[in-house]
Amino acid sequence: MVSSIKILSVFFIGILFYTACLAQPNGQNNELTLIKSSVYTPVKNQANSGTCWSFSVTSLIESQTMKNGLGALDLSEMFTVRSIYMDKARNYILRQGAAQFGPGGLGHDVLYAMENYGAVPESVYSGLLLGQKLHNHTKMDSRLKLYLDSLLNLRPIPGDWMTGFRTILDNYLGKPPDVFLFQEKQYTPKTFASEVLHFSAKDYVTITSFTHHPFYTSFALEVPDNFLNGNYFNLPLDEMIKLTEQALQRGYSLMWDADVSNELFRQQDGFAMLWRDGSFLDKGCNPDDEEQLYDQATRQALYENLTTQDDHLMHLVGLKRSAGGKKFFLVKNSWGNVGPFEGLINVSEAYFAVNTISLVLPRAALDQEQLSKLRLSE
Numbered sequence: 126m127v128s129s130i131k132i133l134s135v136f137f138i139g140i141l142f143y144t145a146c147l148a149q150p151n152g153q154n155n156e157l158t159l160i161k162s163s164v165y166t167p168v169k170n171q172a173n174s175g176t177c178w179s180f181s182v183t184s185l186i187e188s189q190t191m192k193n194g195l196g197a198l199d200l201s202e203m204f205t206v207r208s209i210y211m212d213k214a215r216n217y218i219l220r221q222g223a224a225q226f227g228p229g230g231l232g233h234d235v236l237y238a239m240e241n242y243g244a245v246p247e248s249v250y251s252g253l254l255l256g257q258k259l260h261n262h263t264k265m266d267s268r269l270k271l272y273l274d275s276l277l278n279l280r281p282i283p284g285d286w287m288t289g290f291r292t293i294l295d296n297y298l299g300k301p302p303d304v305f306l307f308q309e310k311q312y313t314p315k316t317f318a319s320e321v322l323h324f325s326a327k328d329y330v331t332i333t334s335f336t337h338h339p340f341y342t343s344f345a346l347e348v349p350d351n352f353l354n355g356n357y358f359n360l361p362l363d364e365m366i367k368l369t370e371q372a373l374q375r376g377y378s379l380m381w382d383a384d385v386s387n388e389l390f391r392q393q394d395g396f397a398m399l400w401r402d403g404s405f406l407d408k409g410c411n412p413d414d415e416e417q418l419y420d421q422a423t424r425q426a427l428y429e430n431l432t433t434q435d436d437h438l439m440h441l442v443g444l445k446r447s448a449g450g451k452k453f454f455l456v457k458n459s460w461g462n463v464g465p466f467e468g469l470i471n472v473s474e475a476y477f478a479v480n481t482i483s484l485v486l487p488r489a490a491l492d493q494e495q496l497s498k499l500r501l502s503e
Contacts, residue, residue: 203252
């Protein structure tokens, strides 16, 4: 996830370089040709909340629901956020505070939440109280952490401590429904997920690419927000990129977890590229600019020296090509309609290769060879 501080810093950098990216030298073509796009729902705004993990994977599931012919649905991100907070709190207490507790998460958290707690439409549970238009979780996150830390000073901890935790969530997000009406039929969150969305966590696959674990095995991704210790299948970098392009070519979309806290990710300008040492400042944002070289070893070194971090999760929805033939991924962000592409951003293959932490995609997007390598065809 990305903090509000990091978001603001990225936006500030984007504003600084906005003129440079619009001022194209004569003869340059900064337009991209759309090769393939999945279906996707409108851009949303996570606002002042660290819940990109829920927005990104919820958007992925909305797209998959549309692809499966079940219609366009607007699902509640905050129902999932609230559900996951309950598990985070229990984990934090049982580990006596020696664990991550905060608003961040990873892609598999949404899969876990929908499998175990269900889902609801946004119209049923928005997480916004009366009069609120944008999410702001600053006070809520602080109150939740303060409450849990105060409990850890007690021995024994009261058996009903979760009641107080739920009350804080209710005060800031509202109380979630036990049952609700959707299209004149009554559902619980669990029956809505199974009967309307036909959701199953087994229909999705989690992918990463690092050399400190064997390829074609799975491991618990070592980032602070992986409180569930979720496993990710490990592919060589070239195969991870190939899988991503292939999925998009087949009309599927993916959740993309990446490092965005660098000056090369510029939502305000609509591009993220691995420009060589500030070359974009002199020449403007030309998609065919030469980019830094990358390989598996470079990617690994940046991860291990903590340069590449688990910053932000987004929804990868399309494939584009520059005039010079370079590939770009079209990404749906959750920062509202920011930038020239109204909340979307074009990400070069080089930037993607170096900065990707993990992916979530539908299992149906993998071919038989990929399923066999990951032992998913057994």
